[in-house]
Amino acid sequence: MSKRGRISLGALSHKDFRYFFIGSIVSLIGTWMQNAGQSWLVVTLTDSALKLSFVSALQFTPVLLFSLFAGALIDNYPKKKILLITQSIMGVLAFVLTFLVFTHSIQYWHILVLATILGCCNAVDMPARQSFMIELVGKENLMNAIALNSTVFNAARMVGPAVAGIMIKVFGFFICFLLNAVSFIPLVYGIYKISAQGISKKDTDNKNMLLDVKEGVKYVFKSKEILFTILLVFFVSTFAMNYSVLIPLLAKQVLNMDSDGYGYLMSAMGLGSMLSALVVATRSRGPKRSLMFLAGAVISIMLVFTGAFKSYGVSMICLFIAGIFNVLFSTNANSTIQLKSKDEFRGRVMSVYAMVFAGATPLGSLFEGVISKWLGITDAFIISGVVTIIIGIILYVMMNKRSSNLKSVA
Numbered sequence: 138m139s140k141r142g143r144i145s146l147g148a149l150s151h152k153d154f155r156y157f158f159i160g161s162i163v164s165l166i167g168t169w170m171q172n173a174g175q176s177w178l179v180v181t182l183t184d185s186a187l188k189l190s191f192v193s194a195l196q197f198t199p200v201l202l203f204s205l206f207a208g209a210l211i212d213n214y215p216k217k218k219i220l221l222i223t224q225s226i227m228g229v230l231a232f233v234l235t236f237l238v239f240t241h242s243i244q245y246w247h248i249l250v251l252a253t254i255l256g257c258c259n260a261v262d263m264p265a266r267q268s269f270m271i272e273l274v275g276k277e278n279l280m281n282a283i284a285l286n287s288t289v290f291n292a293a294r295m296v297g298p299a300v301a302g303i304m305i306k307v308f309g310f311f312i313c314f315l316l317n318a319v320s321f322i323p324l325v326y327g328i329y330k331i332s333a334q335g336i337s338k339k340d341t342d343n344k345n346m347l348l349d350v351k352e353g354v355k356y357v358f359k360s361k362e363i364l365f366t367i368l369l370v371f372f373v374s375t376f377a378m379n380y381s382v383l384i385p386l387l388a389k390q391v392l393n394m395d396s397d398g399y400g401y402l403m404s405a406m407g408l409g410s411m412l413s414a415l416v417v418a419t420r421s422r423g424p425k426r427s428l429m430f431l432a433g434a435v436i437s438i439m440l441v442f443t444g445a446f447k448s449y450g451v452s453m454i455c456l457f458i459a460g461i462f463n464v465l466f467s468t469n470a471n472s473t474i475q476l477k478s479k480d481e482f483r484g485r486v487m488s489v490y491a492m493v494f495a496g497a498t499p500l501g502s503l504f505e506g507v508i509s510k511w512l513g514i515t516d517a518f519i520i521s522g523v524v525t526i527i528i529g530i531i532l533y534v535m536m537n538k539r540s541s542n543l544k545s546v547a
Contacts, residue, residue: 147274148282153331154273160327162289164224167320169297171231173403174305174313175248176385177396178238182245186386186514190506192252193382197498199256200263200491207261208488209349212481216269220328223262228321230255235314264488271475271483272333280472284418287464291414294460295407302400353485363486365536366426366473371493372532373433373466377525379501380440380459381406386514392449405453409460417468425469430533432466435459437525444518467494 148154179189211219230251237243274282301313357363381403388399439455439462446452471490478486501521509517 147278148285151274151278153333154270154282156327156330157273157324158285158289160324161286162293164320164324165290165293166297166300167231167317169293169403169407170301170304170313171234171317173298173301173400174310175234175252176382177301177305177399178243178310179245179248180385180389182243182248186383186509186517187506188245189385190382190502190509192248193379193502194499194506195249196252196256197259197502199253199260201497201499203257203260204264204488204492205350205354205485206346207491208264208353208485209346210261211265211268211484211488212349212353213346216265216272216484217328217331217333219261219265220269221325223258223265224321224325224328226258227255227262228318228325230258231314231318231321235311235318238309238311238314260491263491264484267471267475267491268484268487269333273331276476279475280468281418283468283471283475284414284464287468288411288414288418291407291410291460291464293407295404295411298400298403298407299397300400302395302397305396349485353482353489356479356482357486357489360477363474363477365532366429366470367489367493369429369433369529369532370470370490371497372528373436373525374494374497375501376504376521376528377433377436377440378463378466379498379505380443380518380521382502383505383509383514383517384456386509387443387452387518391447391514392452394449398449402449402452402456406456406460406463409457410464411460413461413464414468417464426473426536429466429469429473430529432462432469433529434526435462436466437522437529440518440522440525444515444522447515470494 149158175192176189179192183189234243234248234251237247270282270286271279304312304316357367384402385399388394388402392398394402436459439459443452443455474486474490475483505517505521508520512520
């Protein structure tokens with residue numbers, strides 16, 4: 138096998154990572170089926186962009202509010218046990234949603250409550266999973282592990298919504314949520330089989346959570362490369378990567394598509410992301426800051442085109458390209474932050490990353506929802522893209538200016 142081949146499969150040579158990876162394949166397909174089904178269910182119940190954005194906002198608001206404390210928790214307790222608890226709760230929530238839909242008891246407020254509880258789990262689960270990766274595969278194979286996870290994530294994003302769209306049309310909404318609930322079983326079992334415990338600190342008895350949070354935030358602000366990367370993630374996540382909340386409305390109200398057409402739009406985005414992740418897994422040698430800026434710019438341009446052309450074919454192409462650059466952006470950002478973080482701070486640093494990456498979703502979702510209500514769905518796509526481009530240019534100039542100043546001082 139060539140050196141490149143060994144590198145591309147490096148993370149899979151670790152037994153613990155294989156357990157996690159295989160379990161994730163099944164679970165993520167179920168997750169994306171539920172995501173697509175839930176969005177279409179809200180549109181069916183309310184036919185409101187603003188109410189759809191509220192669901193997304195409530196699902197991610199806990200990440201924004203509690204991630205810093207979750208990071209302190211992650212750095213003090215075994216990540217394996219934390220993940221077993223969070224994934225089990227998520228599975229139960231999916232069963233509850235299945236029951237409500239199957240018995241025709243579902244109401245909009247039920248979805249809001251379940252989304253909020255799921256968000257609380259994600260506030261802990263997301264940084265725990267991300268900071269656990271380096272302990273499963275080591276630093277050498279970290280970016281490969283992230284890319285492989287991204288491949289599975291986006292393959293599921295391609296398959297899940299398409300299957301969900303067909304399932305909804307044939308069997309109804311409940312089947313999407315039932316399959317998601319069942320899909321948590323192999324992932325929970327896989328995590329249970331992992332031998333690594335994921336304990337970052339040895340002096341947990343002498344620390345308190347508030348002090349841990351303060352130390353973590355201070356560390357992020359002192360580490361300028363980490364800080365600048367997180368700032369870029371915040372702005373791109375807020376304005377450019379929340380477009381998925383508008384896709385159900387784009388499909389139904391602008392393109393006059395049914396649930397299967399909506400599923401294909403989501404799958405086009407997933408296909409682009411999956412192909413991009415495969416390339417990153419086999420060819421990438423390390424994160425690049427310039428690539429993050431390029432990726433953010435391309436995503437923004439695709440949003441503008443989607444809103445401007447109002448065509449199903451153009452939307453498919455634009456979402457496919459946006460999916461490609463979504464992965465390039467997120468894998469480079471994630472790897473940069475993890476590799477630049479000290480082991481004892483990684484859980485807290487990744488909680489900050491999770492806070493701005495996923496926690497920016499409530500802000501972006503509300504922004505998208507308000508703009509779409511006032512000006513229309515297509516204008517929301519265009520404005521989001523333009524705002525991201527402007528902020529990206531400003532941040533790029535600021536970061537280059539700082540780099541030039543550091544070189545002149547040196």
